[in-house]
Amino acid sequence: MGIRPTSEKFPLLVILNPNAGKKNSLDVFTKTIQPALQQADTPYQFIETASKGFAQSYFKDNVRQILIDLVQSLAANPAPGATQPSGVGNEVEATAATTGPPEVVLRIMVIGGDGTVHEVINGVLQGIHGSSDSFVNDNFRPMVELSIIPLGTGNAIATSQGVTTPQAALDRFLGGKSVPLRVVQVSQRDTTPHTTSNTNNSDNTQCTWKPLMYTAVVNSFGLHCATVFDAEGLRSLGNVRFKASALKNIAFLKQYQARVEIFGSVQKYDRLSHQLVTDTSTTINATTSPQQEQQSSVTLTGPFTYLMLSKQSSLEPGFVPTPFANTSDDWLDILAVQNAGRGQILDILGDALKEGMHVKQHEKVEYYKAKVVEIETPTQGRLCVDGEFLDVAAGPEGRVRFEVVSDPNIQLFYLSV
Template structure:
């Protein structure tokens, strides 16, 4: 069966501006060597271009090959480029084709690529002898997979037999403040609030002076003492309901508690991948199982993982609140001066250890608080602690986030790196199991 036509999109402004070099020095020579013709090459010129390009590719394929024809798109850019192109490719519900992406990462964090090709510290790491061929050889693994020719005998409608990494798509709906309307979008990496959204929001101002991932660390330090207040409602996943990770049993168990959670929240993130940088793993079970392997903790295609940290579970915070004011008298926004000692104490005692654990292949999900009592005993988080888990790790089909109006920055919502202020956010898994694999990446 002839392969689908290949469309190429590159973003010269992505990340550290290496896309053009990658395209001319590596991508085009490889395509020429293998005799692969590009049906159309697109260069993004500015904001909004990527989505329009995605729409045009979809229309061209639909007009020439039918609504169920497969689409192969080679992307030379960052996670934002992929996000925007996918908006255009998925804009029509009538187009039911399998969309297969070839990624050549040229962004800053390259979260999706890092999740597909994790470093040697990960148990999912796979060696590739070509990685040492040149400085940028590691960026070409997806392209080499596409070019190996394994897809020649593949069914372009089902993806059967291909070496593909399935993407889970989130449907995200944001209700904007001041009755400005709604935003409907799809995310393929992460939707987040609280600390993570604040980091992405503030890091943009640092892009020109700190083009690498260092700007995220700077923004994290700036926001470590911020908590956000609001109400989080978890959506059940069919017969599985809502599940929560039990760090002692090392498995997901039915959630017997309430489905509506109150803040304040320090961390709130809903990723479809385990890592957002090569070594930064906030959700260690969120990536699907590797091909040919079964991981009972891996997120199913019809599920979303939600990782939360609520500081009021911490004995240190409780001790400060007992000394300052009762919980019932606490401010609903958690951003005034009366709560600052508790917030600063939490950041000082916990932020560095939690961040380090996230960089240690996601060990933060096993950390527990001590039972409290002796102030000296409150300081250390351990995997065998007797108190509550530091991280609440839920598995569900989606959620609704209603930030408290008085809570500064509680409405910030990050969608694959784009940050918007919203009065309410709803997130659900797109399509569920029946559409699993509709969008995938050559790996």
């Protein structure tokens, strides 16, 4: 369905993080981006973040009104041939029962890094679904198109699309093409007892999952998580802080205890055939029972030296830890290295800097594509989720679930390419 039309009179939202990366984002905007937007006759609203968390709070508080304004703008200035909402009621309830959902696209340009993108995504989803009267449904489902100008210390989303400079990102935006940007739902066990009645009219206590956040880049445990955590204290060094932190953690290499369970359909990289192979025993089909779906397809017992769950292939130019990851597919790529020594992990990371050769060459590297992954640690542990840190309790109560959910009311995001 063509959902491209955006009201020409509705502004592009420009979110600029002045503290991202080398702190030159405002200068880049003034000298490069602003003149290009003016030349392209693109109206925009400029929003400068004031602190960490600002972008998330901004969209959480304002996205409803922004979408109301956008729908009203489209209704007043319909694009030729576009399906338009016949009315805007309570909180963008478009009466589209007969005409179909309105074709609405909200464009957001993020000038910063992956951390700012993470805030925007979570703010939008919190603002949309943060109350009982979520207004996104089959009758109204906007497209949120992100254009990322990579000026952060982490620019994995842009880099994975082959975009490494602000000018290249600007050219992609002006080109007008986009692809889905699938997000991963991160959930934790809800320890509140829930009871349901079975066929014998007796109560059963069931565990449910409580969504915590959404990620679009990388979730990790072990060496990568420790590297990012320690690098937070070295921000004055710029991008080199990650290398300095990695060398420190490799010098004092630790192994991290955890249990990783993969559920549902699984693909595994086969080193003999040099390709991903579908494990037919894990394929979900019409005959798969609910009990089978709840059983793990693959279990990794660790200890883990390096564990990464990613939607992006590259974290920085040349460093490709998950080479088969795809921004737009519904799979989560898993890179697992269990109980590797210092020399082994140095070789593995060295080959990851050679466009992902580590997957092909190292027996210690296990690589999967899956739909659902759960991690449990025997003692209190720490996970890195898109650069933020999640402390998890020991045992089943602290179990964390990662899933590329299929809910179209969550998967609203697209990426300029």
